[in-house]
Amino acid sequence: MDTRDFEQLLVMLGRLTRGQREKVQQALHQLPVSEQTAQIIQTRLARDASCPHCGATHLQRYGQAHGLQRYRCTACGRTFNALTGTPLAHLRHKAKWLDYLQCMLDSKTIRQAAQTSGVHRNTSFRWRHRFLKWAKDDRPMHLHGITEADETYLLESDKGARKLHRSARKRGGVATKRGLSSEQVCVLIARDRTGQTLDFVTGKGPVTKTQLRACLQPVLDDDVLLVSDANPTDHYFAADADITHESVNLSAGVRVKGAFHVQNVNAYHSRLHQWLARFHGVATRYLPNYLGWRRALDTHRLPTPQTLLRAAIGVFPHSTVI
Structure with a gap:
C-alpha cells in the first residue's frame, strides 16, 4: 500500500462505528x-x-x-x-x-x-x-519431599535401523528370555508428591546401584524421603548416598505402608505404556524424546503449540518450583 492509499485509510477509520472499530482491532490482532x-x-x-x-x-x-x-x-x-x-x-x-x-x-x-x-x-x-x-530438556532440576522411584521396562527396539545386531522379530514380538534380561531397556521414573517428574533411560537389563547414583543422587534434595519397592538395589543406593529410604513390598501384596507408597509413579508407568502403544513400538534410540514428550503432556507444562515451539528452540516456561 502506498502512502496516499494509507492516508485515505486513516481518514476512513475515523468514520467507523464502535462495532466496526472492534472488528478492525480483532483482525489486526489475528496475524497470519x-x-x-x-x-x-x-x-x-x-x-x-x-x-x-x-x-x-x-x-x-x-x-x-x-x-x-x-x-x-x-x-x-x-x-x-x-x-x-x-x-x-x-x-x-x-x-x-x-x-x-x-x-x-x-x-x-x-x-x-x-x-x-x-x-x-x-x-x-x-x-x-x-x-x-x-x-525434552524441559525438566525439573530437583525433586523434593517424599519422592517415589521405580523402574519399568520396554523391549529393546531397533525400529528403522538398516542393520540389526540380533535376529529380526515380528512387530509386537516378545523377548526370547524370561524375566528381566539384556533384551529389555530400563526406564527409571522418579516423581515427588507435587507432580514433578524425572525419567532416565539407564540401559539394558536391571538397574544397578551405579546407575541409580548417577541418575538420582544429583536431583534429590538432601532431606528427601525416597520411597521405592523392595528392590535391594534401591536400599543399597540409599544407604551409600545417606538418603532416608522406605520400601513397599509389592510382591508380597503390600501396596501402602502408612503414608508411603509408589502408586503415583506406578500410575505414571501405566499412562506411559498406554500412550506408547499407539506408536506400535518406539525405537530405543529415540526413547528419551518420547519420554520428554509424554512428560510434557502429563505435567501440562507445554499446553499450546506456541509454548511447544518455544521449548523446541530452548525458550522454556518459567517454573514456580525451584
Missing part, C-alpha cells in the same frame, strides 16, 4: 500463521542476543531471508538468524509448524500428523524428533 511463527522464533534472540558462532553480543541487522530477520556479528563477520544453532535450523514450511505441533499435543501418529498438516510422512517423522530434541 507465518508471521505468528516468525514472532515466536524471534523471542529466542530477544532472550539471548548473542552470536551462535563466537558468542559475541555486538550484532547488526543484515536483511531478511525466509521470513526471518538475519543478523551479522561484528566480531566474526558471520551471519545467522534466530534458528541458527537450534534443531529447527534449515527446516522449511514454517507456516505449517503450529498445525503440526497441535498434532503432537493430540498425540497423533506420524501418518496422522502428516495428513493433518499437509506434509510428507518422512517430513512428519523428521519434524517430530527435531521439535523434541530440545523440548
